Amino acid sequence: MSLDKEHENISKPISFNKKPSIADLYKALDSGYDEHIAMELGFALDKAGKEFDATRHYLSALSGSLLPEEKIHVYFCLASSYRNTNQSNKAKKLINKAIKEFPDKSLFPIMKSLINLDEKRIDLAVHTLITVVYKHVKEENLAPYVWLLKKEAIRQRRALKKNSILCRALID
Known part of the structure; x- marks a missing residue:
């Protein structure tokens, strides 16, 4: 099984995997607006590989x-669809909005990191992932590895020439 197939359903809502008829969803939407039908239609179009069309319904x-x-x-x-249809600026704006609205969700900084990788901003992508690990992973078995995060934070701070909150927190 390929890695893509093995992980294709991670972080997608349960309804994403159902197979509603796109035609039926369009009919339901025509009979009256409902954000849930629009959402389901976005999922169905996305799953059918029509990500550009899905963006309109997600919005x-x-x-x-x-x-x-x-x-x-x-x-x-929506951010994933933007990313896959070469609209990374829209994806970044949306992800930044999502991060402000849901600051405790690690999913959005991870997507931001993927967008940075797409744009060949590798240091920034790594920095973002380190931040996610430091802020969101609370497993006790990671305690022995804090030194690695600290070392990487120092390296990233030098690479980015910024004093991020993460770097200061780890170094101080």
């Missing part, structure tokens, strides 16, 4: 009143 869903978990899924899928 429509975000304009409604989604539950926080639904909004998280839509933000992530």
